Amino acid sequence: MTRDTEVFLVVRRGDEYLVVHRVPEGGAYWHGIAGGVEPGESPGAAAARELREETGFAAEPVSLEAPFAYAGVTVHTFLVEVPPGWEPDLNEEHDDYRWLPRDEAVELLYWPEPKELIRTISGT
Numbered sequence: 001m002t003r004d005t006e007v008f009l010v011v012r013r014g015d016e017y018l019v020v021h022r023v024p025e026g027g028a029y030w031h032g033i034a035g036g037v038e039p040g041e042s043p044g045a046a047a048a049r050e051l052r053e054e055t056g057f058a059a060e061p062v063s064l065e066a067p068f069a070y071a072g073v074t075v076h077t078f079l080v081e082v083p084p085g086w087e088p089d090l091n092e093e094h095d096d097y098r099w100l101p102r103d104e105a106v107e108l109l110y111w112p113e114p115k116e117l118i119r120t121i122s123g124t
Contacts, residue, residue: 006075007047008114009033009061010121013082017105017118020054020088021096028095029110034075043076056089057082066120068113077117 011018011033022031035050037043047061061078068075088097100108106115 004073005037005043006073007035007037007043007050007078008075009047009051009078009080010118011080011082013086013099014084015101016099017102018088019098019100019105019108020090020094022093023095030108031110032114047078051080054091054093066117070113079121
């Protein structure tokens with residue numbers, strides 16, 4: 001994979017979705033767990049790594065088989081279910097998080113592609 005390949009993870013706990021507040025240079029916004037695929041890494045391995053790095057949770061995310069693209073970047077999408085009561089241990093990329101029902105999560109997310117992705121995920 002190349003630098004034009006990324007992953008996006010939908011993290012779900014029961015009927016709630018994790019939305020994280022990113023604090024990159026140039027502006028902050030609400031997003032999901034996401035990141036780039038490193039050279040020699042599969043999208044699945046990248047998804048597991050990003051999940052672990054950004055939340056502290058170790059799991060094998062399930063591919064949603066619903067990639068999307070923007071500005072020449074292909075984004076592979078994944079779902080991970082976390083246990084009741086679990087809370088993320090955010091890394092330096094984020095300064096806040098919320099667990100929200102689907103519609104509220106969609107409303108808070110900044111980018112249109114993740115919004116549409118979460119709208120299409122079937123219930124628990």
